[in-house]
Amino acid sequence: QQQVKQSPQSLIVQKGGIPIINCAYENTAFDYFPWYQQFPGKGPALLIAIRPDVSEKKEGRFTISFNKSAKQFSLHIMDSQPGDSATYFCAASRSGRGKLIFGQGTELSVKP
């Protein structure tokens, strides 16, 4: 069974803090690693994604760090804001297969 393991399950930080969410995968054939953000009552939406040929990708306050040898990747949110409070999912897929394997999700709460 291909799996993506995500931690922590929940996370509380103060405004301005840097929450970090970690994911680990098993299948070395995975070559696309997106992060999705989901607000209550809404569907998930793509936040940022990375491919294994780079070790880091930044988009605004969001950064993905990727460690191919450890089969791990993580999401960092710089200068977190209360509006970042949401559930975050990591995922992985293999080119041409079209199926995303999702992690279990992390519920982030940013306190003002």
Add this chain to the structure above:
Amino acid sequence: DAGITQSPRHKVTETGTPVTLRCHQTENHRYMYWYRQDPGHGLRLIHYSYGVKDTDKGEVSDGYSVSRSKTEDFLLTLESATSSQTSVYFCAISDRRGQGETQYFGPGTRLLVL
């Protein structure tokens, strides 16, 4: 929600009854997916479609069937609903199956099976 609608948005049904959920897209995307979301399990793929009348099973397909007779519609049917199928169901679409594909999700259907 990228031109994706799901209906109904909420449904309460009884064990043993059939239930059909509909996903409708206006993006003309080829690929469509049905997921269920449960606490502690993230999003799990139920079934997906590569095109009209072309579907395949995901990781949690038991008890579910799908049909796609038109590009824009993807139906998920619970033939005989069980309490374990109480969940939030999301439809997703994408326009290509390759490296770096983005899936766009609908607003979800909350299903309660009593």
